[in-house]
Amino acid sequence: MQTRQDITEIFSTFVQFDSDRFAGWATQARLRRSIQSCLNHTPQETSESFWILYWYKFWQNSDNKFLAKQHLAAYLQESCYWTSQKTVSSFVSTQYKLSDCFQIAIAHVDKVLNSFNPNQGSSLKNYASIIFGNVIRETLRQRHEVDICTDWSLLRKISQKRLVESLQDTGLSSETINACVIAWNCFKILYVPTKTSNSRQLSAPDSETWEAIAKAYNSQTPQPANPQILEKWLLNAAKAVRKYLYPNPDSLNVSKGGDDSWELLDNLPGTEQSLIYEIIAQEEEQTRTTQQGEINKTLAAAIAQLEPQVQQILQLYYTQNLNQDAIAKQLDMKQYTVSRRLTKARETLLKSLANWSQDTLHIAVTSDLLITMSAVMEEWLHNYYSASC
Incomplete structure (x- = not known):
């Protein structure tokens, strides 16, 4: 990886991947104009540490947190890249690539900024490396668990709180979610695997169990449902859980609208200069x-x-x-x-x-x-x- 040296590049460029390898630095025009405007106002400030502190305080104290966050996300690109490379190499059997881990980590910039405290002596890059590494490891472990679980195993492992959140995320009505939760509770009570069953590879309930689940469900709701409908509901619920807990991370450069004419990072407001005099x-x-x-x-x-x-x-x-x-x-x-x-x-x-x-x-x-x-x-x-x- 070619290390960035210029302040403008450090706070306005992002890693580009090609075939899961570093391919170069992509400049975001709005961020470049923003940092250049700051440098023009204070040409005497050329140290990296100054601008780290500036954008971190901007993020803390300004209403325009998004701009500061994107500048800091640009700054943390190297830290995220090297941490992702080191961490993914320790998961020998993972299906996730370096670029996947990079996106997983960089999506948690907010977590880094929310918990970072410059007064405790840690540099932002070093602190971010620890957070990024923890996030990637935990995500890969959890995804591995979900990936190897059947739908029925996943439904037995998930909590009701997570189930409701997953269903809400799909946009279902409260009545439909309530019906699905009742069906899920009946499933968990009546489908009891044997002790010799693999908890991650549970098969679907047999027909007798489905009849019992339907009977229990129909006793709790005025809208009856047969076993086939309940099975369909629960399979859709498992799909919603997987999507909710482990969505595909979006790139900061994802296109918006019906064409590729502009990207998320192009929708940045202008920089406020007054805060710089407080630092x-x-x-x-x-x-x-x-x-x-x-x-x-x-x-x-x-x-x-x-x-x-x-x-x-x-x-x-x-x-x-x-x-x-x-x-x-x-x-x-x-x-x-x-x-x-x-x-x-x-x-x-x-x-x-x-x-x-x-x-x-x-x-x-x-x-x-x-x-x-x-x-x-x-x-x-x-x-x-x-x-x-």
């Missing part, structure tokens, strides 16, 4: 650098307090990239012991980071904040042990 980039960058140094000291001190064997496990895990089984063999212990000590070590380090945030930044620690801190800490551990090699 004191140098001051905030210095603050982040200071905080990063304090985070380094806090976590390094916490590692030093761990038991020597736990420190050794962390060293092997993050420096040599050994999995838990390999570490267990090398240290002559059980795999579950390695797993427990890794988990305990991460919890200890996360607690230290949370205490630092409370004492220094006076931030109340919430569950969402802990998720963000955990991602920051994981990135820090990789960097810390890589530097020690």
Whole structure:
């Protein structure tokens, strides 16, 4: 991949694929005009970090979040590409290609921006790489589960909440959805697979079970339905669930209207310039650098307090990239012991980071904040042990 160097390109171009390989950078005209207009107003600001902070604050504080989001999505293209390439290679049997994983990840830019906090010392690219990787892995695992499930297995696994959401997404009326939910509940109660059945490869209920399902359904609704109708409803429901949970990700350059004359990214409003005067980039960058140094000291001190064997496990895990089984063999212990000590070590380090945030930044620690801190800490551990090699 050819790395972008120019500020205009970094914030206005997007990855193009050809046969599932990087083919070049596509420039989005509106975004290019937007960033060039900003550069013309402030020609002295040429650092990448300044414009990252500018567009992130624009996204936080402006009503025109879409424009800022697209500039940041352009900025994160390399991060998304390399994370997608690394992650998809670890799923040997997946049917999804690099371009599929790229689209899955980049569709979650909002998730990255909503949880990112520049005051915690993590760079946007590094933080996005962690989020993108988690999103791809979770999506591929879930899709694999759904792909290998029969319709009847999927209907037994799905919750009523997800079922209703899936049916609503198809545009069905509330009366039709209610009828389908009643049929689904009757199916779940009366179709009980044997213990020897493969939970992912369940076959359709037999005729006797369908008659029982129809009888139970008709006792709960004034509009009777025969087994054939109920089977059709449930098969359509399974199709709706698959489509709702795992839609095909749309490209940011999808065409709109009846022709290919313009694309989604062409429908961008103009840039507002007033926010730029509220950003004191140098001051905030210095603050982040200071905080990063304090985070380094806090976590390094916490590692030093761990038991020597736990420190050794962390060293092997993050420096040599050994999995838990390999570490267990090398240290002559059980795999579950390695797993427990890794988990305990991460919890200890996360607690230290949370205490630092409370004492220094006076931030109340919430569950969402802990998720963000955990991602920051994981990135820090990789960097810390890589530097020690």
